[in-house]
Amino acid sequence: MTIAEVAKKYGLTPDTLRYYERVGLLPKVVRTASGIRDYSDEDCRWVDYIKCMRLAGVSVETLVEYVTLFHQGKGTITARKKLLLEQREQIAAKIEGLNSVLKRLDWKLDGYEERMLKCEENLK
Numbered sequence: 372m373t374i375a376e377v378a379k380k381y382g383l384t385p386d387t388l389r390y391y392e393r394v395g396l397l398p399k400v401v402r403t404a405s406g407i408r409d410y411s412d413e414d415c416r417w418v419d420y421i422k423c424m425r426l427a428g429v430s431v432e433t434l435v436e437y438v439t440l441f442h443q444g445k446g447t448i449t450a451r452k453k454l455l456l457e458q459r460e461q462i463a464a465k466i467e468g469l470n471s472v473l474k475r476l477d478w479k480l481d482g483y484e485e486r487m488l489k490c491e492e493n494l495k
Contacts, residue, residue: 391418394431396431
């Protein structure tokens with residue numbers, strides 16, 4: 372796939388994909404004889420993983436660390452797992468906070484019109 376096709380498929384910009392490759396999140400993408408990037412299925416799986424983790428709030432720096440460890444092989448499994456567990460804890464805390472906000476908004480919306488009518492009546 373070309374960079375434009377991958378960008379469209381994953382909702383990213385070509386500049387973002389080039390950046391991910393430059394900082395080491397993606398392996399060097401093979402190029403055609405004319406120099407155009409040719410993303411493989413494996414490259415696309417990495418793009419999908421990176422996009423998922425970024426959506427969850429995982430930093431580029433943390434992902435670079437993970438990818439670096441991954442490429443070092445089986446000897447880094449413990450370190451990679453620790454890194455992922457730390458990220459999981461941070462994401463779970465974010466979810467807990469967001470659920471709290473969601474409950475508060477649900478409470479505010481529940482019966483909103485009736486409460487607002489009472490407030491407006493008191494303003495007359």
